[in-house]
Amino acid sequence: MKNPFRPDTSKILPGQREIPQYQKFAEQMRSLILDGSYTSGQRIPSEASLSKDSGLSVLTVRQGLSVLVDEGLIVRQTGRGSFVTELNWLKASFTVGGLEEWIESHDFKASMSSFRVYEAQSPVTTLLKVPPKTPLGFIQHRLMVHKDTLMLHEGYVILDPKRPLLEAELAISFLIGVVKGVQGLIKGASLEMKPHLLSDNEAQLLDLDVGAPAFSLDYVFFDAAKEPISCGSFICPSGSIKLCSRVGIPIN
Amino acid sequence: MKNPFRPDTSKILPGQREIPQYQKFAEQMRSLILDGSYTSGQRIPSEASLSKDSGLSVLTVRQGLSVLVDEGLIVRQTGRGSFVTELNWLKASFTVGGLEEWIESHDFKASMSSFRVYEAQSPVTTLLKVPPKTPLGFIQHRLMVHKDTLMLHEGYVILDPKRPLLEAELAISFLIGVVKGVQGLIKGASLEMKPHLLSDNEAQLLDLDVGAPAFSLDYVFFDAAKEPISCGSFICPSGSIKLCSRVGIPIN
DNA sequence: AAGTGGTCTAGACCACTAT
DNA sequence: TAGTGGTCTAGACCACTTT
Numbered sequence: 163m164k165n166p167f168r169p170d171t172s173k174i175l176p177g178q179r180e181i182p183q184y185q186k187f188a189e190q191m192r193s194l195i196l197d198g199s200y201t202s203g204q205r206i207p208s209e210a211s212l213s214k215d216s217g218l219s220v221l222t223v224r225q226g227l228s229v230l231v232d233e234g235l236i237v238r239q240t241g242r243g244s245f246v247t248e249l250n251w252l253k254a255s256f257t258v259g260g261l262e263e264w265i266e267s268h269d270f271k272a273s274m275s276s277f278r279v280y281e282a283q284s285p286v287t288t289l290l291k292v293p294p295k296t297p298l299g300f301i302q303h304r305l306m307v308h309k310d311t312l313m314l315h316e317g318y319v320i321l322d323p324k325r326p327l328l329e330a331e332l333a334i335s336f337l338i339g340v341v342k343g344v345q346g347l348i349k350g351a352s353l354e355m356k357p358h359l360l361s362d363n364e365a366q367l368l369d370l371d372v373g374a375p376a377f378s379l380d381y382v383f384f385d386a387a388k389e390p391i392s393c394g395s396f397i398c399p400s401g402s403i404k405l406c407s408r409v410g411i412p413i414n
Numbered sequence: 415m416k417n418p419f420r421p422d423t424s425k426i427l428p429g430q431r432e433i434p435q436y437q438k439f440a441e442q443m444r445s446l447i448l449d450g451s452y453t454s455g456q457r458i459p460s461e462a463s464l465s466k467d468s469g470l471s472v473l474t475v476r477q478g479l480s481v482l483v484d485e486g487l488i489v490r491q492t493g494r495g496s497f498v499t500e501l502n503w504l505k506a507s508f509t510v511g512g513l514e515e516w517i518e519s520h521d522f523k524a525s526m527s528s529f530r531v532y533e534a535q536s537p538v539t540t541l542l543k544v545p546p547k548t549p550l551g552f553i554q555h556r557l558m559v560h561k562d563t564l565m566l567h568e569g570y571v572i573l574d575p576k577r578p579l580l581e582a583e584l585a586i587s588f589l590i591g592v593v594k595g596v597q598g599l600i601k602g603a604s605l606e607m608k609p610h611l612l613s614d615n616e617a618q619l620l621d622l623d624v625g626a627p628a629f630s631l632d633y634v635f636f637d638a639a640k641e642p643i644s645c646g647s648f649i650c651p652s653g654s655i656k657l658c659s660r661v662g663i664p665i666n
Numbered sequence: 667a668a669g670t671g672g673t674c675t676a677g678a679c680c681a682c683t684a685t
Numbered sequence: 686t687a688g689t690g691g692t693c694t695a696g697a698c699c700a701c702t703t704t
Binding site for chain 3: 208209210224238239240241242243244
């Protein structure tokens with residue numbers, strides 16, 4: 163059955179898909195929140211009344227509201243209603259930027275600077291859930307573009323006889339694996355970003371001053387069974403990556 | 415009309431809402447991806463065939479798949495299909511933790527350590543989009559719990575005659591405003607987290623060693639018109655906040 | 667009892683992609 | 686041309702919260 167409510171899009175040029183109704187609706191509601199018509203903590207009208215007022219179906223209204231939920235502008239509570247949230251940077255999520263160009267670059271490569279077997283000690287034993295003195299692979303990398311060292315990496319990997327790791331594989335798995343995940347092996351990661359001061363050795367390798375500010379990205383990798391495979395950290399000088407976020411109103 | 419497909423929930427104890435179908439479906443698909451049945455980059459079956467196989471409606475299938483999209487496990491492309499994504503920590507989003515308890519604490523307070531009027535210089539002029547030598551309010555805070563200083567804050571605010579700011583208001587607006595947003599004024603923020611070394615003065619105020627690693631959280635706040643209101647930075651020693659993330663398989 | 671959001675169904679039209 | 690995901694509608698039942 164032809165839907166009589168659907169706007170006639172036949173006159174719209176091909177390739178010029180019009181903005182979806184739910185996005186228009188979301189935009190409208192966003193304006194009302196941002197210009198103060200609805201203030202923080204205030205309840206906004208119910209789906210039913212918004213649907214009635216806007217002439218849109220309840221589901222379309224809901225879809226629009228879910229956009230605002232994703233943006234963190236409102237929260238929804240079953241049986242109570244939807245409420246305007248307070249702006250709070252504690253709930254901001256920071257994304258990593260500034261590395262993609264280098265990673266995609268053909269000149270990007272990881273050179274392994276050392277590999278040896280190491281007997282597990284704390285805190286690695288805790289992170290990898292292995293007993294003390296378990297033999298682990300210890301590897302160090304320099305992540306480079308041309309002749310410049312962008313980041314340093316060092317990590318420990320569990321030496322599983324059922325999963326033999328050649329040095330070449332390590333070089334690949336740690337680089338690609340850590341950045342993009344090893345196909346069929348690494349299925350998840352737990353990450354923490356910490357502030358870090360470059361040591362003498364690190365500063366020399368990175369051609370920076372001792373004590374220069376950097377991020378330390380500490381990670382633990384897991385397999386599909388949620389068992390740890392490897393752990394380690396990347397030393398990222400402040401120039402190599404950015405950690406940015408936006409909250410509230412979207413700024414271009 | 416009674417829906418014959420709906421599972422009979424009448425025998426389920428009240429308060430024991432059963433797991434929604436779309437979540438069960440998402441869980442099922444997630445397992446197939448994580449155990450390697452679908453590998454990275456591979457196309458997964460279409461909505462229609464998944465719907466047919468699972469006995470669920472297309473919309474419910476879609477809802478389940480959108481869970482996986484949110485988790486970053488798959489991407490969807492119009493006209494092509496849905497594909498398993500590769501694990502990539504470059505797309506990880508880090509959230510701030512470790513502060514909530516303190517913020518909620520009754521002993522948490524901000525003490526203003528200085529306020530004066532300042533003539534704008536670069537880079538503040540750029541951030542706040544004001545001409546050089548525009549008078550700005552400059553304020554410094556110590557964010558404390560009991561007698562311990564958790565974080566330092568300093569920032570610049572545009573002195574708008576239409577928006578008079580008393581010192582007391584500044585104290586409140588910068589604290590609550592920066593953490594939770596000033597009701598009716600700040601509508602958005604642009605944030606960047608940087609590694610930072612404590613200066614002599616900062617170390618003394620925080621009772622830490624000079625050069626200790628810390629985060630610097632640099633911000634610009636905007637009003638509803640996306641115009642800058644204030645900018646500044648929080649100095650957060652590594653103990654005061656955490657920046658954590660997870661990618662891929664959810665680890666408890 | 668009334669109202670709210672959460673879940674689920676069926677069916678339709680569309681733009682996009684690949685063949 | 687056939688298949689895919691994207692948008693939209695109408696209608697139903699449910700658990701939850703407030704009155």
